[in-house]
């Protein structure tokens with residue numbers, strides 16, 4: 177905490193800045209490449225032996241225009257957004273209460289429950305997908321948004337619960353007890369004390385869940401197969417041919433990344449480190 | 458009215474008996490201290506009163522009402538935890554107002570209370586800070602403020618000053634005394650710092666292994682320890698203890714110890730005749746052993762003693778001298794600081810016979826002020 181505001185020796189500063197610069201280069205290099213290709217005109221890609229320029233000769237947003245006027249891509253994109261957001265919502269709705277109970281109470285069979293919860297993720301998706309999809313078909317949930325959201329929730333829930341347990345567990349018991357002594361009931365204590373203090377952890381879980389759902393292919397594939405209009409981005413990509421021009425692929429990739437980045441940035445505001453600092457000595 | 462009556466409290470953690478048939482009565486508006494060594498059960502007792510720990514045996518009455526089964530939310534007590542337990546995501550203002558909001562107090566009254574407590578505890582200007590943005594002493598005052606605005610029947614304070622430096626602690630003690638004077642609440646204060654206990658409270662309950670050893674005014678705890686444990690615990694530096702036997706020598710009642718025969722004052726000596734031969738432990742405070750050169754008038758119940766100085770410990774305004782008798786018994790006593798004392802120096806001292814405490818070797822009880830022991 178205190179180290180943040182400490183002045184640094186110049187030599188040390190230079191080393192640090194170099195390090196930061198290199199790290200940025202490694203992280204942002206591919207991003208730059210993607211963006212560059214996505215706004216390239218064909219002459220900047222097929223240069224006929226000339227080295228490929230650092231920035232396209234005639235930058236253009238044509239690929240994006242094409243993508244978003246293509247009704248299929250637009251629908252697929254929105255499907256992904258909807259499925260991911262609802263997955264996040266449902267996972268938190270189910271996961272937070274579970275994490276609260278498991279993190280704050282010594283209920284009998286707690287260890288077994290935890291094991292059962294994590295067991296969902298102990299099999300490779302490819303092994304569990306068949307029985308689960310079969311089950312969903314019986315329930316009439318295949319080829320529906322609900323089915324995909326439920327499946328993704330199933331996959332995300334163990335993580336949400338485990339991250340949530342950590343978040344709730346780390347809140348000092350005395351904060352809760354202090355609230356009780358001051359007259360707050362269990363619900364008030366949860367909503368005014370425990371939940372706000374667990375938010376940083378839960379935000380991390382939300383980002384993770386969004387990513388998981390956004391990226392998910394296997395379950396989506398089996399559940400949505402045969403109903404094009406609910407396809408998500410991963411299924412759409414599956415249908416893309418290798419022959420597509422590079423700039424189109426790059427534009428698709430950018431479109432794939434932007435929502436994740438936007439969502440993460442929105443949620444990250446809640447991931448303040450050290451939220452409990454100053455509460456107990 | 459918020460008198461607190463604790464009848465035969467018991468608490469077990471597993472097979473470990475932490476509170477053992479403990480009795481305590483606190484008058485309405487009284488400021489008492491629970492004092493005792495680490496792990497004696499002070500926090501547990503406080504938590505039982507607050508409703509955070511179940512009462513395994515015994516009864517709790519506050520203001521005449523039976524409290525055993527009342528949940529913490531309904532006890533109308535306020536507690537300041539040893540750790541402060543400030544809500545880290547709330548500003549100082551919201552921390553202080555939390556309890557009032559829960560109780561749906563109207564805005565005007567909340568504002569009034571906030572202003573009152575901010576002034577009382579010198580917290581003005583900090584309302585919008587988060588707990589992590591204020592100092593330790595300020596946090597402690599916020600914790601206290603949060604408890605005070607609730608207008609609780611009973612205020613439970615668990616070592617609220619334990620992490621403050623000496624100077625801050627002094628100020629805090631002053632403040633607490635002033636607050637108690639102003640608000641007149643029943644206060645149960647926990648500490649293992651006896652200076653705090655002796656300076657602040659109207660009565661002290663010294664707890665040992667989950668039982669009350671003695672419950673008395675600070676002066677009585679100091680002057681008339683009822684058990685050897687109390688004598689060992691209260692007072693600093695600690696008492697000198699000598700094993701001995703009650704005897705009557707040349708018409709004086711006293712105790713024969715390894716450093717010689719110690720005479721007692723007349724009143725008590727008279728009671729000793731019936732106890733001749735009884736094995737006792739004599740306790741003498743370092744403050745009750747005097748450097749002979751400095752005292753003009755002596756009593757015939759004083760016992761003289763020659764000590765060789767081993768070393769001198771500077772304690773600020775006074776010094777603690779550690780000396781040995783001819784037969785190498787260590788005795789500690791106090792002198793004023795400007796005394797020029799060096800090691801190996803010979804010092805004639807005398808022990809004030811009125812200030813020798815006698816405890817039965819077996820029962821460890823004070824042989825004079827415990828009913829039935831004489």
Ligand SMILES: Nc1ncnc2c1ncn2[C@@H]1O[C@H](COP(=O)(O)OP(=O)(O)OP(=O)(O)O)[C@@H](O)[C@H]1O
Pocket residue numbers: 470473475493494495496497498499500501502649
């Ligand atoms: N939740 C618990 N489970 C088991 N044992 C406990 C629990 N809480 C306290 N104890 C035990 O009970 C005894 C009394 O603890 P307590 O916290 O009341 O001591 P204390 O007098 O407040 O000590 P200190 O001065 O160090 O704060 C200790 O031996 C402790 O180990």
Ligand SMILES: [Mg+2]
Pocket residue numbers: 499500501539
């Ligand atoms: Mg304690």
